[in-house]
Amino acid sequence: MNIISILYSIAAFVVAIGILVTIHEFGHYWVARKMGVKVLRFSVGFGKPLWTKIAGEDQTEYVIASIPLGGYVKMLDEREGDVDAKDLDRAFNRKSVWRRFAVVAAGPIFNFIFAIVAYYLIYLAGIAGIKPVIGEVAIPSPAHTAGLLKQDLILSINGIETPSWEKARFTLLEKSVGEQQLVLEVQGVDLQVQEKIIDIANLGLLEEEQIDLMGKLGLSNWRPDIPPVIEGVVPGGAAEAAGVMAGDKIVSLDGSPITNVHQWVKTIRANPETQLDLVVNRDGNRTSLKITPREKQENGETYGFIGVRNLVKIPEDIRLEMEVVEQYGPVSALLQSLDKTWRMSWLTLRVLGKLVIGEASVKNLSGPITIAHYAGLSAQIGLEQFLGFLAIISISLGVLNLLPVPMLDGGHLFYYLVEMIKGSPVSEAVEVVGQKIGMALLFGLMSLAIYNDLLRLVG
Numbered sequence: 001m002n003i004i005s006i007l008y009s010i011a012a013f014v015v016a017i018g019i020l021v022t023i024h025e026f027g028h029y030w031v032a033r034k035m036g037v038k039v040l041r042f043s044v045g046f047g048k049p050l051w052t053k054i055a056g057e058d059q060t061e062y063v064i065a066s067i068p069l070g071g072y073v074k075m076l077d078e079r080e081g082d083v084d085a086k087d088l089d090r091a092f093n094r095k096s097v098w099r100r101f102a103v104v105a106a107g108p109i110f111n112f113i114f115a116i117v118a119y120y121l122i123y124l125a126g127i128a129g130i131k132p133v134i135g136e137v138a139i140p141s142p143a144h145t146a147g148l149l150k151q152d153l154i155l156s157i158n159g160i161e162t163p164s165w166e167k168a169r170f171t172l173l174e175k176s177v178g179e180q181q182l183v184l185e186v187q188g189v190d191l192q193v194q195e196k197i198i199d200i201a202n203l204g205l206l207e208e209e210q211i212d213l214m215g216k217l218g219l220s221n222w223r224p225d226i227p228p229v230i231e232g233v234v235p236g237g238a239a240e241a242a243g244v245m246a247g248d249k250i251v252s253l254d255g256s257p258i259t260n261v262h263q264w265v266k267t268i269r270a271n272p273e274t275q276l277d278l279v280v281n282r283d284g285n286r287t288s289l290k291i292t293p294r295e296k297q298e299n300g301e302t303y304g305f306i307g308v309r310n311l312v313k314i315p316e317d318i319r320l321e322m323e324v325v326e327q328y329g330p331v332s333a334l335l336q337s338l339d340k341t342w343r344m345s346w347l348t349l350r351v352l353g354k355l356v357i358g359e360a361s362v363k364n365l366s367g368p369i370t371i372a373h374y375a376g377l378s379a380q381i382g383l384e385q386f387l388g389f390l391a392i393i394s395i396s397l398g399v400l401n402l403l404p405v406p407m408l409d410g411g412h413l414f415y416y417l418v419e420m421i422k423g424s425p426v427s428e429a430v431e432v433v434g435q436k437i438g439m440a441l442l443f444g445l446m447s448l449a450i451y452n453d454l455l456r457l458v459g
Contacts, residue, residue, distance in 0.1 A: 025072065027107040040058075108399075111401070182217075200217075227250050242292070244280070365449045
């Protein structure tokens with residue numbers, strides 16, 4: 001990553017966290033005021049205040065602080081200081097357990113509401129995608145065993161319609177976590193519709209650091225067989241040394257016809273420091289060359305590299321046939337956004353459960369560095385992708401905050417549930433012990449996530 005990309009990622013991360021923290025804390029703030037609680041401070045961020053404003057009848061202090069990794073709403077509370085007699089009825093601790101429950105639950109609930117609104121706008125505007133047509137099927141693989149074939153169109157997965165690869169991939173991931181099989185309804189090149197069942201009982205999807213779902217299933221995206229054209233040649237590289245020029249259309253390599261970029265790249269990578277016969281079409285004439293891919297090592301893998309940029313121009317008729325726009329009307333878009341938010345929330349919860357019981361690798365945990373990286377990438381792609389990224393992180397924040405861990409909203413909600421059952425608040429001693437346990441758990445979790453981030457960065 002260059003310095004500009006790093007700065008872009010940091011900026012996107014600050015914007016993303018700022019938006020989501022504001023949404024979360026506004027939930028607490030808004031419901032607290034509706035419940036008659038006096039709000040003393042609304043802070044986005046921690047540490048030294050960068051901007052402060054005091055406003056409103058209650059002279060609430062609104063703050064933007066220097067560390068953008070959270071925020072808080074400070075409410076009037078007798079446990080945190082003296083309260084004037086005239087304000088006692090507005091102290092948080094004086095409110096009924098149901099009102100306190102509502103105030104605390106509002107933060108995560110507003111995170112889910114934000115995700116619903118984000119997905120609603122995305123579905124209303126329409127999501128451009130590609131039809132889920134299967135490419136090469138690996139042999140052996142679960143997909144091959146199930147009888148899936150190249151150019152099969154995936155119509156649905158476990159009863160859920162999949163108009164695009166984006167929806168197909170998410171559904172494959174969702175159903176691969178916790179279920180034993182995937183039931184794919186596919187349409188073959190003969191237009192016959194069939195049901196194919198992929199056994200995923202022993203897939204072990206979450207046991208590795210990098211989740212390669214398509215690879216584990218043996219699936220790939222279909223791409224039309226279009227021979228690559230050289231768009232540019234890297235100075236000093238193996239391609240330049242062999243006499244390859246921009247505009248050359250690849251005909252054959254190592255004696256085999258080249259029909260697509262995947263085949264071209266695969267052959268190059270598989271032959272480091274090996275001289276290969278290359279035939280190109282240059283200005284309508286065939287030209288024979290000798291090329292020797294240079295050896296390159298990355299992440300423990302050795303492969304061939306020649307230094308070219310490939311140009312693949314997909315014919316207009318094929319592009320139009322493969323493109324799909326997933327767009328819905330106002331009512332259907334709302335239903336889709338509710339469904340996507342629920343499915344994403346449930347998937348997040350199941351993955352967390354598998355982490356706890358050891359069925360998922362802790363290397364899958366990500367911290368602020370990884371989040372910043374993806375914030376930058378999504379922001380560069382466009383508003384739709386950035387909004388989708390915000391929705392995913394907002395759901396994650398909502399789910400995490402509802403976990404019954406002291407220091408989180410879920411921990412306080414658990415105490416309130418206990419209070420509802422036993423008829424009296426949890427003792428201060430229990431809360432103090434819970435706070436210490438919660439701090440230890442959160443510190444350990446954050447340390448592990450940052451450690452994983454650093455390993456990915458170094459890698």
